[in-house]
Amino acid sequence: xxxxxxxxxRGIDRAVAILEFLKARRRPVSIGDMARALGAxxxxxxxxxxxxxxxxxxxxxxxxxxxxxRSVYFYADAYLESQPLVRLGRDEAIRLSRATGETxxxxxxxxxKYTVAFMHPGSSLFRISSETxxxxxxxxxxxxxxxLGGMTDDEIKELIPxxxxxxxxxxxxxxxxxxxxxxxxxxxxRTVTSGLSDPYTMCLAAAIRDQHANPAATICFMVPANTDAxxxxxxxxxxxxxxxxxxxxxxxxxx
Amino acid sequence: xxxxxxxxxRGIDRAVAILEFLKARRRPVSIGDMARALGAxxxxxxxxxxxxxxxxxxxxxxxxxxxxxRSVYFYADAYLESQPLVRLGRDEAIRLSRATGETxxxxxxxxxKYTVAFMHPGSSLFRISSETxxxxxxxxxxxxxxxLGGMTDDEIKELIPxxxxxxxxxxxxxxxxxxxxxxxxxxxxRTVTSGLSDPYTMCLAAAIRDQHANPAATICFMVPANTDAxxxxxxxxxxxxxxxxxxxxxxxxxx
DNA sequence: AAGTTTTGTCCGATATACTGGACACGCTGT
DNA sequence: ACAGCGTGTCCAGTATATCGGACAAAACTT
Numbered sequence: 001x002x003x004x005x006x007x008x009x010r011g012i013d014r015a016v017a018i019l020e021f022l023k024a025r026r027r028p029v030s031i032g033d034m035a036r037a038l039g040a041x042x043x044x045x046x047x048x049x050x051x052x053x054x055x056x057x058x059x060x061x062x063x064x065x066x067x068x069x070r071s072v073y074f075y076a077d078a079y080l081e082s083q084p085l086v087r088l089g090r091d092e093a094i095r096l097s098r099a100t101g102e103t104x105x106x107x108x109x110x111x112x113k114y115t116v117a118f119m120h121p122g123s124s125l126f127r128i129s130s131e132t133x134x135x136x137x138x139x140x141x142x143x144x145x146x147x148l149g150g151m152t153d154d155e156i157k158e159l160i161p162x163x164x165x166x167x168x169x170x171x172x173x174x175x176x177x178x179x180x181x182x183x184x185x186x187x188x189x190r191t192v193t194s195g196l197s198d199p200y201t202m203c204l205a206a207a208i209r210d211q212h213a214n215p216a217a218t219i220c221f222m223v224p225a226n227t228d229a230x231x232x233x234x235x236x237x238x239x240x241x242x243x244x245x246x247x248x249x250x251x252x253x254x255x
Numbered sequence: 256x257x258x259x260x261x262x263x264x265r266g267i268d269r270a271v272a273i274l275e276f277l278k279a280r281r282r283p284v285s286i287g288d289m290a291r292a293l294g295a296x297x298x299x300x301x302x303x304x305x306x307x308x309x310x311x312x313x314x315x316x317x318x319x320x321x322x323x324x325r326s327v328y329f330y331a332d333a334y335l336e337s338q339p340l341v342r343l344g345r346d347e348a349i350r351l352s353r354a355t356g357e358t359x360x361x362x363x364x365x366x367x368k369y370t371v372a373f374m375h376p377g378s379s380l381f382r383i384s385s386e387t388x389x390x391x392x393x394x395x396x397x398x399x400x401x402x403l404g405g406m407t408d409d410e411i412k413e414l415i416p417x418x419x420x421x422x423x424x425x426x427x428x429x430x431x432x433x434x435x436x437x438x439x440x441x442x443x444x445r446t447v448t449s450g451l452s453d454p455y456t457m458c459l460a461a462a463i464r465d466q467h468a469n470p471a472a473t474i475c476f477m478v479p480a481n482t483d484a485x486x487x488x489x490x491x492x493x494x495x496x497x498x499x500x501x502x503x504x505x506x507x508x509x510x
Numbered sequence: 511a512a513g514t515t516t517t518g519t520c521c522g523a524t525a526t527a528c529t530g531g532a533c534a535c536g537c538t539g540t
Numbered sequence: 541a542c543a544g545c546g547t548g549t550c551c552a553g554t555a556t557a558t559c560g561g562a563c564a565a566a567a568c569t570t
Contacts, residue, residue, distance in 0.1 A: 008558060010557090011265055015270060020310070032516060043519085043558080046518075048267055052271070055275065069335070073388075075331070076330070076331030076332075077388055079322070081281065082281075122353070134332060171264065267557095296529055498522085
């Protein structure tokens, strides 16, 4: 906004700058460092941080470094709760878990990342790999592919940070291959990937669409990678049926 | 703070008030309503909301109602990463729900109130709907008693507002009795209360301790009040085991 | 132990952010 | 058509929040 380096600034603007800075740093920062990095007066930063700590939006650790506090966690919870498809999808996920005994997840995009909005564990001993609420690079997941269905190649390239195409094990996903996956997945509004984020897990996913038939979320099963083809198809059909029902209810709500 | 009703206020203070208001309302609110509810000038609220929308901290829906936006989700992701207690506790709660079919909660104190930080529904039809992030008087809950374990009687008296000792049904909890509950609960790092905040619910809780053996959070089951003693003890043992394991991992991480 | 940097707190001056009010517009019900 | 209400934008005045600088104490360096 202002090109003057040390112009007087509004508290709000400083506040937003502080939050964005902490988000970028991803670790607690001392107030001195923060003031230096933001080019802001130390006294102003003390003032704003103090107010945010009082509100629980930031917290100070034992070294008086500041980082995000509990309140932002509760705000985020409220945010998810406000998404209608999370409310509907959660009940459906629970129902599917009970019917099949499998671990069911409801997944969506948040800006340029993928996240598990809700999860219900199955009855099998097969362990749970992903936590809810954690942001994951989109190319690491089956659902991520489905969720990009409404976008053009260029939009996808724009959206995803280049580093997200490297899997945790060091392999790179080629953009061309990725786009092909995306298009294949979207033809049937479903997809299967095996051994992607970890080698023992297979992920089955079906897309829930909004009123414009664009993918808005996915509902998925996490099953062992060695699950046989018959069981796999049976589960996929269940997912598709649930996704279709949810899509319909969602479009209905939008009117 | 200020007792003047319409005194001029700092942007930051208005900003925090807006966020807290949205958290309490738990639904999108029009700017007009917000200004009225906060006793703030409309023009000021437009100003601040506009800045927050620009930053993605708030979002406007099709009716121009405002609610939390994507950015808070990213902030919360950063927070979770920095808080092993919440991160590990959530996983453990999900695991316990799966193992028992019961509704499991992770609870903590926020200043002088008690709150549910995470909840995972059980498979039984008995559905308890306490929302996460809602602040509740400490004496209304079983977990609240456990969480005060590290404090002296005087500190507890200082912390809890007198009105919090009145239950929703109008009964009063005597301070002496409450302290006795607290001390009893802490001997074993676990507690049971029945029919406290509502008559049909029993709450079983075990304390997760930090490296100084002070309670940092509780992990609990919400079960019907008529659950038999054998089942109750079985569940309590599971909670204790989980709490002990989490306490150990936390102390280990703190070094 | 002296020198250097960083940290937390305080304070007066002034640039300006916040406020109140005015205005135009789009509703809704009569 | 008209009145009544809510919404979004704009503006000028002034109460005050922000800033820079000063200070002591703490935390490192040499």
